[in-house]
Amino acid sequence: MTVDLSVDLCGVRLKTPVLAASGCFGFGREMAGWVDLAALGGIVTKSVSLEPRRGRPTPRTAETPSGMLNAIGLQNPGVEAFCAGDLRFLAEAGATVVASLVGRSPDEFGRLAARLDGEPGVALVEVNLSCPNVEHRGEVFATDPAAAAEVVRVVKRATSVPVLAKLTADVTDIVAVARAVVEAGADGLTLINTLLGMAVDTRTRRPRLAAVTGGLSGPAIRPVAVRCVWQVAQALPGVPIVGTGGVVTGDDAAELLLVGAAAVAVGTGNFINPRAVVEVAESLERYLAAAGAAAPADLPALFKAER
Amino acid sequence: MTPVRERCEVLERRRTGAYQALTLVAPRIAEHARPGQFVHLLAGEDRSFPLRRPFSVHKVERPGTGMGTVEVVFDVVGAGTRALARLRPHDVVDALGPLGRPFDPPEGPAGCLLVGGGYGTAPLFFLATELRARRCRVDFVIGAATAGRLLDAMEAKRLGHSLTVTTDDGSAGRRGLVTDPLAGLLASTGAERVYACGPMPMLAAVSRLAAAAGVPCQVAVEEQMACGTGICFSCVLPVGDGGGAGPGATRMARSCLEGPVFDGAAIAWAELGHPDLEGAVR
Numbered sequence: 001m002t003v004d005l006s007v008d009l010c011g012v013r014l015k016t017p018v019l020a021a022s023g024c025f026g027f028g029r030e031m032a033g034w035v036d037l038a039a040l041g042g043i044v045t046k047s048v049s050l051e052p053r054r055g056r057p058t059p060r061t062a063e064t065p066s067g068m069l070n071a072i073g074l075q076n077p078g079v080e081a082f083c084a085g086d087l088r089f090l091a092e093a094g095a096t097v098v099a100s101l102v103g104r105s106p107d108e109f110g111r112l113a114a115r116l117d118g119e120p121g122v123a124l125v126e127v128n129l130s131c132p133n134v135e136h137r138g139e140v141f142a143t144d145p146a147a148a149a150e151v152v153r154v155v156k157r158a159t160s161v162p163v164l165a166k167l168t169a170d171v172t173d174i175v176a177v178a179r180a181v182v183e184a185g186a187d188g189l190t191l192i193n194t195l196l197g198m199a200v201d202t203r204t205r206r207p208r209l210a211a212v213t214g215g216l217s218g219p220a221i222r223p224v225a226v227r228c229v230w231q232v233a234q235a236l237p238g239v240p241i242v243g244t245g246g247v248v249t250g251d252d253a254a255e256l257l258l259v260g261a262a263a264v265a266v267g268t269g270n271f272i273n274p275r276a277v278v279e280v281a282e283s284l285e286r287y288l289a290a291a292g293a294a295a296p297a298d299l300p301a302l303f304k305a306e307r
Numbered sequence: 308m309t310p311v312r313e314r315c316e317v318l319e320r321r322r323t324g325a326y327q328a329l330t331l332v333a334p335r336i337a338e339h340a341r342p343g344q345f346v347h348l349l350a351g352e353d354r355s356f357p358l359r360r361p362f363s364v365h366k367v368e369r370p371g372t373g374m375g376t377v378e379v380v381f382d383v384v385g386a387g388t389r390a391l392a393r394l395r396p397h398d399v400v401d402a403l404g405p406l407g408r409p410f411d412p413p414e415g416p417a418g419c420l421l422v423g424g425g426y427g428t429a430p431l432f433f434l435a436t437e438l439r440a441r442r443c444r445v446d447f448v449i450g451a452a453t454a455g456r457l458l459d460a461m462e463a464k465r466l467g468h469s470l471t472v473t474t475d476d477g478s479a480g481r482r483g484l485v486t487d488p489l490a491g492l493l494a495s496t497g498a499e500r501v502y503a504c505g506p507m508p509m510l511a512a513v514s515r516l517a518a519a520a521g522v523p524c525q526v527a528v529e530e531q532m533a534c535g536t537g538i539c540f541s542c543v544l545p546v547g548d549g550g551g552a553g554p555g556a557t558r559m560a561r562s563c564l565e566g567p568v569f570d571g572a573a574i575a576w577a578e579l580g581h582p583d584l585e586g587a588v589r
Contacts, residue, residue: 058544274534
């Protein structure tokens, strides 16, 4: 069977359903020597804020069972330097760019979205409502349906490109948050961000991260991502979902697509294999062919919900 | 040169003093590696998702003159290095490399003082070989906690015009820190360049002493890394863009891309691990 890997994500045609996840691919430029940026499904940039941020102190990462913790703290050059440098580079390289935005208030998110509106190369924006590595948990908008919805409303008014809302699984009911942001106008959802975690060095008896807590990523969190994609896809059929969390192989990607994701994003896997996004897509293509699926969108129909 | 990913056969793993030396058949990396660069290694087919570990290149045998091998030195400190220490000939290691910015050698023959602490001395042997090929005078100062934790003192003696050894406990060479004899050696050898690798406090002291003597100094830092390719932003350290440094005047440079070799005068040593680093730019 001939497989067509391309997918529609909120009206945007992607060459493959495999994107690079935010914060796990730098600003894209760093990977130009390893992969053809234009051949990827898309690149979700590291989150960009209005002003430059230096990020958290080191050590910023710690390896944990089947995953890692990070507290990078949203280090980025600010939106102006991003537009003049990395974004221009990505546009010229022909990459499909999903610009990830992070702000401290709905107003900041709105100003970011307005600044990027009309910038060449930006196919979508992703609203980072759920980075756990901030100094104030009040910035994790996605733990509050009303606060998350307010950010999405403001961003939707400020941009002409489709808007993805990135949510956290660190909530009692992710479906309630998903419903709130979709009602506020989100065109799609990215599920999930890292989970808030902590690790202690028992030799020194100190936290392993300078920021004490951080975001847990990698294969350790994949079952949580699969569960969230499945729950939200059941509750909100037709809402495009980018599934992310511990995708390292084509099989991992297929797992998220089977339960209802329209696309997937590879995060921590890029740290070990700089060609992970490409190789996951290649392996997914073989999976689809073997499963008798002509396209990624055929997978949910092949999912057998009963055990 | 663009780094590559290479599946490398283990040629040899051996003990060297308190450390382990691992030689990998890596012709594409060996062909292009420069002193100061590193390789990012992933050992075995472990399904538990280990991150790679960075190691500076200790020795290189270029393809053509040999099989094309790269040797690294490490200390067994955790799960990752324990896995590497279990490797045997013919095992396979997944390597990215050569990564990072190398040492910048002098244009012509110049006196060079090489300062190494513990297994941080590893890249200085590769550097010394290149400097000797450029007809530079090479003087070594190497230090460690104890005699057993000195790396390849015999090799340093062979490669260098002179060798000065220090140990914290006096079990070999002079008792004290590797930086203790530095001011005297800068004067007596007439060094025009200083190259150093070792723990951060040592590199800070070496940079300060070299600056005081008016000698350019390059240091290879060892920051904790996850990706080694510039995308994770773990291995940052504060670097000044010139002018009066101080919190806010520096930016967080990724040591995997802009380093691991930095101009010692560019690093804002006082800001390392300083609480002012937290949060946004002021």
